[in-house]
Amino acid sequence: MAKLALEGIRVLDNGVIWAVPHCGMILANMGAEVIKIEALQRYDATRGLIAPPASAGVTAGYPGNVMPERPWECGAYFHSTNSSKLSLTLDLSRPRGVEVYKELVRKSDVVMESFAGGVMERMGLGYDVLKECNPGIIMVSASGFGTGGPWSTYRCFGTIVWHMSGMAMVNGYPGEGPMQAGNTYPDPTAGSHIAGCILAALLYRRRTGKGQFLDVAQVEPALGFTGPFLLDYIMNGRTAERMGNRHPCQAPHGCYPCLGEDNWVTIAVTSDEEWEAFCHAIDRPELARDERFGDALSRWQNQAELDPLIMEWTIPREQNEIMNILQQAGVAATPVLKVEQVHDNPQHKARGYYEAVTHSDAGTHLYRNVGYRMSKTPGHIRRPPPCLGEHNEYVLGTILGMSADEMKTLEKEQIIGTVPLPGADGA
Amino acid sequence: MSEQTGAKTALGDLRVLDLVDEKGAYCTKIFADLGADVIKIEPPGGDATRDIPPFYHDIPHRERSLYFWQYNSNKRSVTLALETTEGREIFKRLVKTADIVVETFRPGYLDDLGLGYKALSEVNPALIMTSITAFGQTGPYKDYQASDIVGVAMGGMMNVCGDPDKPPLMPYGRQGYHTVANHAAIATLIALYYRDVAGRGQHIDVSMQTAIAQSIEFANEFYMYRQWVLKRQGSRHGSTGIGEPIGNVLPCQDGYICNFGHVGPLDWMEADGEIGTLKEDPRWFQDPVFRRDPENIRYLDERQRTWAMLHTKQEINDGCQNMHISWAKCSTLEDLFEDEHLLDRGFWIDVEHPELGATFKYPGAPYILQNTPWRITRRAPLIGEHNAEIYEKELGFTEEELSILGSAGVI
Numbered sequence: 001m002a003k004l005a006l007e008g009i010r011v012l013d014n015g016v017i018w019a020v021p022h023c024g025m026i027l028a029n030m031g032a033e034v035i036k037i038e039a040l041q042r043y044d045a046t047r048g049l050i051a052p053p054a055s056a057g058v059t060a061g062y063p064g065n066v067m068p069e070r071p072w073e074c075g076a077y078f079h080s081t082n083s084s085k086l087s088l089t090l091d092l093s094r095p096r097g098v099e100v101y102k103e104l105v106r107k108s109d110v111v112m113e114s115f116a117g118g119v120m121e122r123m124g125l126g127y128d129v130l131k132e133c134n135p136g137i138i139m140v141s142a143s144g145f146g147t148g149g150p151w152s153t154y155r156c157f158g159t160i161v162w163h164m165s166g167m168a169m170v171n172g173y174p175g176e177g178p179m180q181a182g183n184t185y186p187d188p189t190a191g192s193h194i195a196g197c198i199l200a201a202l203l204y205r206r207r208t209g210k211g212q213f214l215d216v217a218q219v220e221p222a223l224g225f226t227g228p229f230l231l232d233y234i235m236n237g238r239t240a241e242r243m244g245n246r247h248p249c250q251a252p253h254g255c256y257p258c259l260g261e262d263n264w265v266t267i268a269v270t271s272d273e274e275w276e277a278f279c280h281a282i283d284r285p286e287l288a289r290d291e292r293f294g295d296a297l298s299r300w301q302n303q304a305e306l307d308p309l310i311m312e313w314t315i316p317r318e319q320n321e322i323m324n325i326l327q328q329a330g331v332a333a334t335p336v337l338k339v340e341q342v343h344d345n346p347q348h349k350a351r352g353y354y355e356a357v358t359h360s361d362a363g364t365h366l367y368r369n370v371g372y373r374m375s376k377t378p379g380h381i382r383r384p385p386p387c388l389g390e391h392n393e394y395v396l397g398t399i400l401g402m403s404a405d406e407m408k409t410l411e412k413e414q415i416i417g418t419v420p421l422p423g424a425d426g427a
Numbered sequence: 428m429s430e431q432t433g434a435k436t437a438l439g440d441l442r443v444l445d446l447v448d449e450k451g452a453y454c455t456k457i458f459a460d461l462g463a464d465v466i467k468i469e470p471p472g473g474d475a476t477r478d479i480p481p482f483y484h485d486i487p488h489r490e491r492s493l494y495f496w497q498y499n500s501n502k503r504s505v506t507l508a509l510e511t512t513e514g515r516e517i518f519k520r521l522v523k524t525a526d527i528v529v530e531t532f533r534p535g536y537l538d539d540l541g542l543g544y545k546a547l548s549e550v551n552p553a554l555i556m557t558s559i560t561a562f563g564q565t566g567p568y569k570d571y572q573a574s575d576i577v578g579v580a581m582g583g584m585m586n587v588c589g590d591p592d593k594p595p596l597m598p599y600g601r602q603g604y605h606t607v608a609n610h611a612a613i614a615t616l617i618a619l620y621y622r623d624v625a626g627r628g629q630h631i632d633v634s635m636q637t638a639i640a641q642s643i644e645f646a647n648e649f650y651m652y653r654q655w656v657l658k659r660q661g662s663r664h665g666s667t668g669i670g671e672p673i674g675n676v677l678p679c680q681d682g683y684i685c686n687f688g689h690v691g692p693l694d695w696m697e698a699d700g701e702i703g704t705l706k707e708d709p710r711w712f713q714d715p716v717f718r719r720d721p722e723n724i725r726y727l728d729e730r731q732r733t734w735a736m737l738h739t740k741q742e743i744n745d746g747c748q749n750m751h752i753s754w755a756k757c758s759t760l761e762d763l764f765e766d767e768h769l770l771d772r773g774f775w776i777d778v779e780h781p782e783l784g785a786t787f788k789y790p791g792a793p794y795i796l797q798n799t800p801w802r803i804t805r806r807a808p809l810i811g812e813h814n815a816e817i818y819e820k821e822l823g824f825t826e827e828e829l830s831i832l833g834s835a836g837v838i
Binding site: 003005006008018026030046061062063064065074076077079080081145146148149150151152154155156157159160162163164165166167168169170171172173177178179180181182183184185187188189192193194195196197199200201202203204206207210212213214215216217219220221223224225226227228229230231232233234235236238239240242243244245247248249253254255256257262264265266268270327330331332333334335336337338339340341342343345346347348350351353362365366367368371372373374375376377379 | 437438440453457461479480481483484485493494496497544562563564565566567568569571572573574576577580581582583584585586587588589590593594595596597598599600601602605606609610611612613614616617618619620621623624625627629630631632633634636637638640641642643644645646647648649650651652653654655657658659660661662663664665673674675676678683684685687688748751752753755756757758759760761762763764766767768769771772774787788789790791792793794795796797798799
């Protein structure tokens with residue numbers, strides 16, 4: 001009798017790009033009814049361009065690298081973060097759209113959005129208004145800098161969060177400048193924190209019946225992920241330095257080249273026992289007796305001499321061979337996987353991480369499933385990423401009881417619909 | 428089940444038993460800071476994460492690890508040797524009072540002790556047990572050794588971080604551990620919600636590799652749809668190479684700034700005499716092919732770099748944001764503590780360390796729950812600080828019994 005854990009919870013997802021949509025997908029895969037809300041006049045930018053100019057080539061990652069008939073239904077980015085959701089179009093810049101939205105709020109549990117501070121209020125959809133519609137509503141505002149404060153209206157993306165949280169400053173190769181992460185990492189950091197605080201608020205509401213307002217400034221969860229370097233600064237006055245792949249107190253620890261193009265392995269030795277096992281595994285038992293590397297401190301201080309010795313051993317070997325030899329010796333070592341290797345990884349395959357899903361326009365592909373396994377409520381991709389306005393009829397007709405005529409009027413007024421208007425991609 | 432009092436919290440009625448190392452420290456911290464009674468179960472002598480530097484005033488000591496302080500605020504501590512028969516019995520008595528157990532042992536370790544999910548769910552059928560490992564409880568890699576760097580490497584994140592002509596770069600700050608711990612917290616909260624509805628506990632199996640694979644943006648979909656393999660792009664966004672170069676880190680007068688998604692603050696650059704062809708040539712705005720040309724990328728980069736050196740990071744940050752251009756400063760630690768915005772939001776909070784006679788600023792709430800605030804009411808516990816509170820008052824051991832258990836190495 002496997003059941004979905006969050007069945008019966010309805011979420012209005014006004015998020016765009018990645019952070020809030022990531023949260024929406026987490027909840028949707030676990031059974032919540034997540035309604036993604038976009039407009040014909042402005043859809044989620046991750047859908048890509050409506051009609052990319054021929055000169056642009058195909059930039060949105062369309063399947064088979066072919067321009068699809070409805071490009072906005074084939075954006076790889078959109079598809080990476082909107083599985084299991086329903087889609088409703090609604091123009092919130094017009095009174096009728098706002099009215100319909102409020103009707104929906106009356107029948108929902110959670111509202112989440114990531115507009116810059118003040119935008120929801122200007123549309124007449126601030127928490128005070130939504131609370132009137134539904135006192136039990138849980139509303140999350142999750143812009144880059146949160147509600148209130150001098151920066152609340154700043155334009156923000158994950159990249160900006162990375163820099164303004166101090167993460168960039170400590171991230172990079174030793175002796176070089178600060179660096180971005182290639183995967184807009186603050187977005188999933190924020191998105192998963194948002195999911196966490198929504199769930200906490202839902203639990204609280206079950207006990208008390210009370211909803212509440214959740215104010216997320218994406219820069220703050222990013223600060224939560226920085227570890228003890230803030231305390232080190234406060235208490236010891238130390239400013240953390242960029243360490244690249246080195247560990248603050250263990251060695252060897254790093255990323256070493258191996259056979260093949262741009263192939264690398266990580267190796268992390270965490271104790272003297274592992275060091276000895278490592279030396280035997282790479283057939284250099286004399287290193288275990290070398291006083292330059294005799295204990296953790298010596299190894300750490302002499303990393304510059306140690307690393308080339310390790311590279312001598314890794315360079316002529318295959319990634320998996322290195323992993324197998326060292327793992328058998330009890331030493332943490334693995335390839336640095338490229339995306340196709342992550343995809344084909346035997347561990348992920350054995351755990352059924354990827355699930356085949358068929359999308360009307362994009363075809364059948366493997367998508368990432370829920371990231372954890374729950375014994376009684378496993379969760380999974382329940383439906384493909386939705387087409388624009390695909391569920392208008394269900395949401396307006398079935399949930400709100402709107403008549404077909406009324407929906408036709410809304411469609412005529414372009415408050416709802418399924419075909420985006422020129423400029424909807426923000427281009 | 429908690430004895431905690433005071434302000435209403437979201438999770439104030441829950442008890443969590445914490446058997447975690449670095450992989451789970453942030454998970455149980457979330458519960459503790461949202462009000463749950465988190466009891467850290469440490470081996471006699473103290474948890475190994477107390478040995479992680481940095482240390483207070485750089486004096487290594489198990490009661491001075493800033494790492495331990497960071498992740499264990501609000502938690503209580505008891506010592507208990509799970510490897511002893513008495514220790515296991517006491518643990519099971521605690522499990523009866525608990526809602527959640529979070530553990531990070533290698534797969535099978537607790538089963539071997541007779542403390543796996545099956546055994547514990549017999550003691551407490553509503554129990555939620557969350558197991559966090561590098562690769563999960565099943566599969567060919569389940570017994571592999573792993574550190575944080577392994578998680579970010581095997582989840583596909585490390586390969587998209589760093590310069591193209593240098594080794595892949597481990598993101599700073601134990602992101603494998605943070606991400607898996609956060610995922611574990613979400614899964615546990617989902618299970619709690621389900622338990623509220625259906626009355627049943629369950630076992631959750633969380634993998635660091637998979638948690639990171641959830642965090643690599645659209646890499647998977649781009650690969651499936653058009654076999655595009657995202658590569659390291661330095662400080663530019665991962666889509667660079669498939670689309671136009673987005674974002675970079677540039678040095679400025681007194682540090683660094685990051686630019687994102689704009690040609691630049693054109694009027695300002697013009698006023699500074701650094702505009703070049705950016706304003707006069709419409710292709711900068713209309714022609715993606717033109718913008719992707721390596722020669723033009725270099726030209727634009729050069730204009731932006733030269734201009735940025737004319738200003739301070741704060742000037743660029745404020746000036747651009749006021750023009751709705753998302754360029755920002757690269758905050759240093761000093762900046763963070765002076766940032767008016769974080770101060771305005773009350774991000775930094777005071778935490779008292781009574782035995783040191785000192786109060787320190789700590790990083791505060793990752794989110795503001797208006798009615799049920801996140802908070803720190805107590806610094807991280809000393810080793811076994813709450814032995815008496817829990818073993819005597821709750822479980823009814825006498826002082827004499829506790830001293831016998833102590834000398835037997837059980838507590």
